[in-house]
Amino acid sequence: MPLYDFFCPACGEVFEDLCPPHGPDPACPGCGGQVRRLVSVGRGYRADADWIASVTRVVDKDNPAPHVQAFLADPSRAAYRAWMRGEKLRPLEPGEGIRRQDAAYAACETARREALARFAARRLCAA
Structure with a gap:
């Protein structure tokens, strides 16, 4: 049987009890009055993201x-x-990506800078 939350409008008590989904609701343990079933979530629910x-x-x-x-x-x-x-951090804006800072990325960046420097040197010699 599932666990439900109940509220008693007569005395204001909130309690939980095991009962069948379509069966009668239990009486209030405090005053014996009629209770209302509350909309609630299961114990495994987390309001925050994983x-x-x-x-x-x-x-x-x-x-x-x-x-x-x-x-x-x-x-x-x-x-x-x-x-x-x-921590002086900010979330990434839409369109921003994470730049890879591994050894392969550093080698590509070095090669790119060398190629640009050689291209600039050739242009200066040709002029």
Whole structure:
């Protein structure tokens, strides 16, 4: 049987109970009154995106800065934005890409600069 949340309008108590989906609702444990079933989400639901968990793995947990500790204590979207501001980071704008900074990229960049320098030298000699 699923777990549901209930609200009692008579005494204001909110509680959860196991009951069948189409069966009668239980009585309020506080006053015995009639209750209303609340719309709720399951325990496995997370309001924040899955990527927040991956961000918390890379945050320096030994950093005593308040924005870091606040994000680790409450990994929500608002705390993530505050952490980004505290680290002086910004999200990528639409159209921006991540530049690769590996050895192959560095070798290509060096070759590109050398080719441009040789082209400029030839143009100066020809003129």
